[in-house]
Amino acid sequence: MTPSTFDTALPVTVREVGLRDGLQILARTLPTADKLQWLHGAYRAGLRELEVGSFVPPKLMPQLADTSEIVERALELPGLTVSVLVPNLKGAERAIDSGAHAMLLPLSASHAHSLANLRKAPDEAVDEVARMRDLRDARASHCAIEVGVSTAFGCTIQGRVEPDEVLRLIERALAAGAERIGLADTVGYADPLAVNRLFTQARGVAGDRLSCAHFHDTRGLGLANVFAAWQTGVRRFDACLGGLGGCPHAPGASGNVATEDVAYLFASMGVPTGLAFDRLLALRASLAGWLAGEPLHGSLWRAGLPKTMSAAA
Amino acid sequence: MTPSTFDTALPVTVREVGLRDGLQILARTLPTADKLQWLHGAYRAGLRELEVGSFVPPKLMPQLADTSEIVERALELPGLTVSVLVPNLKGAERAIDSGAHAMLLPLSASHAHSLANLRKAPDEAVDEVARMRDLRDARASHCAIEVGVSTAFGCTIQGRVEPDEVLRLIERALAAGAERIGLADTVGYADPLAVNRLFTQARGVAGDRLSCAHFHDTRGLGLANVFAAWQTGVRRFDACLGGLGGCPHAPGASGNVATEDVAYLFASMGVPTGLAFDRLLALRASLAGWLAGEPLHGSLWRAGLPKTMSAAA
Numbered sequence: 001m002t003p004s005t006f007d008t009a010l011p012v013t014v015r016e017v018g019l020r021d022g023l024q025i026l027a028r029t030l031p032t033a034d035k036l037q038w039l040h041g042a043y044r045a046g047l048r049e050l051e052v053g054s055f056v057p058p059k060l061m062p063q064l065a066d067t068s069e070i071v072e073r074a075l076e077l078p079g080l081t082v083s084v085l086v087p088n089l090k091g092a093e094r095a096i097d098s099g100a101h102a103m104l105l106p107l108s109a110s111h112a113h114s115l116a117n118l119r120k121a122p123d124e125a126v127d128e129v130a131r132m133r134d135l136r137d138a139r140a141s142h143c144a145i146e147v148g149v150s151t152a153f154g155c156t157i158q159g160r161v162e163p164d165e166v167l168r169l170i171e172r173a174l175a176a177g178a179e180r181i182g183l184a185d186t187v188g189y190a191d192p193l194a195v196n197r198l199f200t201q202a203r204g205v206a207g208d209r210l211s212c213a214h215f216h217d218t219r220g221l222g223l224a225n226v227f228a229a230w231q232t233g234v235r236r237f238d239a240c241l242g243g244l245g246g247c248p249h250a251p252g253a254s255g256n257v258a259t260e261d262v263a264y265l266f267a268s269m270g271v272p273t274g275l276a277f278d279r280l281l282a283l284r285a286s287l288a289g290w291l292a293g294e295p296l297h298g299s300l301w302r303a304g305l306p307k308t309m310s311a312a313a
Numbered sequence: 314m315t316p317s318t319f320d321t322a323l324p325v326t327v328r329e330v331g332l333r334d335g336l337q338i339l340a341r342t343l344p345t346a347d348k349l350q351w352l353h354g355a356y357r358a359g360l361r362e363l364e365v366g367s368f369v370p371p372k373l374m375p376q377l378a379d380t381s382e383i384v385e386r387a388l389e390l391p392g393l394t395v396s397v398l399v400p401n402l403k404g405a406e407r408a409i410d411s412g413a414h415a416m417l418l419p420l421s422a423s424h425a426h427s428l429a430n431l432r433k434a435p436d437e438a439v440d441e442v443a444r445m446r447d448l449r450d451a452r453a454s455h456c457a458i459e460v461g462v463s464t465a466f467g468c469t470i471q472g473r474v475e476p477d478e479v480l481r482l483i484e485r486a487l488a489a490g491a492e493r494i495g496l497a498d499t500v501g502y503a504d505p506l507a508v509n510r511l512f513t514q515a516r517g518v519a520g521d522r523l524s525c526a527h528f529h530d531t532r533g534l535g536l537a538n539v540f541a542a543w544q545t546g547v548r549r550f551d552a553c554l555g556g557l558g559g560c561p562h563a564p565g566a567s568g569n570v571a572t573e574d575v576a577y578l579f580a581s582m583g584v585p586t587g588l589a590f591d592r593l594l595a596l597r598a599s600l601a602g603w604l605a606g607e608p609l610h611g612s613l614w615r616a617g618l619p620k621t622m623s624a625a626a
Contacts (some may be wrong), residue, residue, distance in 0.1 A: 006506060051375045159620045189619045191581035192540045193319060219619070220574045220612030221581070224537040227505045261533045268504035268534070299533030306532070308501045 010270040017051040034216035041171040045279035049081040055091035064158040072292030092132040133177025146180040154189030188218020191303040192228035199232040222257035243297025258298030278311040324585040330364040357521025358592035362394040368404035405445040414443035415457040423468035459493040467502030501531020503590030512545040527551040535570035556610025571611030591624040
């Protein structure tokens with residue numbers, strides 16, 4: 001083991017992406033008032049980084065049409081890092097205008113998924129990163145540019161995705177001006193060994209700019225993959241409360257790893273996250289009410305904490 | 314990393330323990346004919362090691378009263394290793410008489426759990442191991458003696474269980490004549506880091522006689538724990554089809570890791586298990602029928618295999 005492999009002193013950041021990734025796949029639109037309660041509940045539970053929406057055309061995704069308002073209210077919370085998803089330059093412009101701290105462009109390593117999701121080939125999406133960077137710099141904005149490499153471990157449309165293609169796209173995205181890179185297992189094809197290999201290789205290319213891991217729990221390996229990525233040095237993880245989420249262009253994909261379960265994984269290992277279980281679980285219960293009828297996932301809510309652990313942060 | 318950490322060439326043995334651990338907690342008794350179908354279905358799916366029952370007094374556990382018959386039929390299957398659980402010397406005598414290849418004595422590292430489960434203190438259970446060994450040797454039987462250290466990662470009754478106590482009991486059990494040691498997270502308190510530490514330490518004490526890991530998925534960490542144990546060199550894992558199981562003296566505990574999910578974890582990493590998914594999932598569907606109304610668990614059955622994987626062994 002390298003010395004850093006099991007370093008539990010460094011805190012882990014869990015980025016709650018439910019307000020974007022969790023809601024975008026639902027047919028219903030959660031009222032803004034409920035989203036704001038979610039936002040404040042997440043903040044009270046200790047979450048300090050949230051992806052709160054997406055600047056896509058409202059007619060394509062009416063569920064997220066109130067993203068500007070959510071960003072505005074999120075920016076009122078001290079110490080909260082607010083990020084949004086942007087599919088293109090137009091979205092980036094709105095993100096910069098909104099004052100969000102970071103914008104995330106999904107860059108699919110699967111050609112087929114990229115065309116289905118963004119209507120662009122992966123290299124065309126990289127070109128858009130360069131235009132986003134130019135715009136951001138021209139506006140003297142501080143909005144960080146993060147590229148999330150999706151379908152990095154395989155694709156339901158295309159099947160296999162070559163690790164070399166992922167690494168090539170990371171290299172190109174960084175050259176185009178991306179400041180942070182995340183790797184996403186959009187459809188739940190990753191396994192802990194593949195995670196270990198690809199994150200290790202990606203760190204070789206991106207260094208500390210490799211900053212986020214995004215896993216889905218489609219086939220039960222979500223938390224094993226989080227652990228494997230953590231072993232390679234990742235200290236920032238996307239998650240959705242109640243394991244919400246999925247991808248409309250990835251048939252069969254179920255939810256993201258559940259925020260409360262990721263928090264439990266790290267707490268049980270003694271890794272600080274700043275998250276309070278009692279509040280996370282109370283928020284999950286509220287969410288179950290707001291989204292009555294939608295399937296929620298995750299494990300911790302059912303069994304509760306072990307006798308040996310405390311519910312507060 | 315040590316060179317062996319990610320050695321995928323060595324096959325992994327999944328020991329199906331559903332016929333014992335899965336059934337003992339149910340109020341109903343599965344008819345012998347269904348158990349035999351399960352046995353044969355498991356064999357057809359490629360499982361080559363099964364824990365088929367328990368030699369406990371039938372009045373205490375009528376669900377497993379037909380263990381002798383199941384052992385007899387299991388021994389007809391070529392290349393199948395047949396093990397049974399035994400709580401004491403009397404059970405060991407029946408195991409030896411049955412011709413089973415191995416008998417497993419649970420040894421709880423939690424004093425409180427040991428009293429509740431076996432009505433003996435842990436050290437008294439170790440004394441029973443010595444008597445089992447004497448009997449086995451006196452009978453010139455080849456029935457292997459495995460000690461499964463249960464509640465090795467904590468206990469719902471007692472709370473914390475000290476790793477030093479686990480190591481002390483392993484040492485004593487080996488001295489008393491146990492030939493193989495397993496570590497069990499009976500109540501789902503383990504986390505991957507604790508698993509890494511305790512299995513590494515246990516290997517220091519037991520060497521290659523440390524031969525099995527038994528995890529429950531109570532709080533979603535089951536497969537992460539399997540992966541962590543595999544990283545320390547474990548190549549044999551207990552699992553229950555459909556994530557059945559639990560412990561009557563461990564309130565709140567839910568099922569074992571699901572056989573089909575453990576098989577998927579290793580197959581996705583390229584580690585040979587000899588298991589065929591199509592047959593495992595067909596057997597799971599049969600099980601859902603035999604046990605209609607009982608909650609089954611697991612993930613793979615819902616999403617199916619990735620496009621990149623084949624269903625056959």
